Amino acid sequence: MNNMDKIEVYYFSGTGNSLHGSQGLAKRLPNVSLLPIASLLKKDKVSALGAVVGFIFPVHLSTIPIFLKDFIKKVDLSSAEYIFAVATRIGTEHSAFFEIEKILRKKGKHLSSSFNLNMPSNDPKFNFTPAGGYEMKELEKEVERQLEVISRAIDNKEQLPIKDKNYLTRIPFVRLLSPLVTLLDGIQQNFYADDKCAGCGICKKVCLSGKIKMSEGRPIWQKEIKCFKCYACLNYCPNQAVQIKNFTEKKGRYSHPYASADEIARQKFDM
CATH class of the missing domain: 3.30.70.20 (Alpha-Beta Plaits)
Known part of the structure; x- marks a missing residue:
């Protein structure tokens, strides 16, 4: 298989939401390689080989996880002609895609498309109720519908601006929170x-x-x-x-x- 036909999906998943999203795309798209980010973090050099490269990850405190930001800075994306990102979240507005775009611009690249999957929270620290059977079933129906939309957009290499219209909770000044998240990461x-x-x-x-x-x-x-x-x-x-x-x-x-x-x-x- 020619590398130009490859779709490489780098994913990270703590409790399965982003893993499920990654597997869902792999079922719908041809020539997908699922690459777990956790296995690559200690490597000095990582080089993408595909013409289409994606990142699938959970939103942490309204932005991109710090270790994932470091990973994207490290990975060589010279081969990538189309770059996409999929964030799994509980429905809150976030700045993760803007943070990725900033990193990519320094590499002479840009984020071709970005998508959100609203899924249950796995953080039991605060106001937390685990998703019940009916709620999970309804969320899964919507996730499956969204995965169809996402896979078609990637397959057609659609250029989509960073835009979030389906958040459930708005966070004022969300793009200003990233430095605070960096500070909290050390606690x-x-x-x-x-x-x-x-x-x-x-x-x-x-x-x-x-x-x-x-x-x-x-x-x-x-x-x-x-x-x-x-x-x-x-x-x-x-x-x-x-x-x-x-x-x-x-x-x-x-x-x-x-x-x-x-x-x-x-x-x-x-x-």
């Missing part, structure tokens, strides 16, 4: 495992940053390693034993029903 969250912990090690398995290690059958969050704030450890613990102190003890959990812990963990090794 350690107080993770711990409560007495429901069975020492199964699933939290370590799904931790995409490598922050968690097991010691005497208990997870330890290593202070010297940055957390990606993907909350896979919180949401995949079978006993809901993983907590953020004073935030999650009485909250439920969410992971996408079609994304297993094994699939999340494989992102570290799939290259």
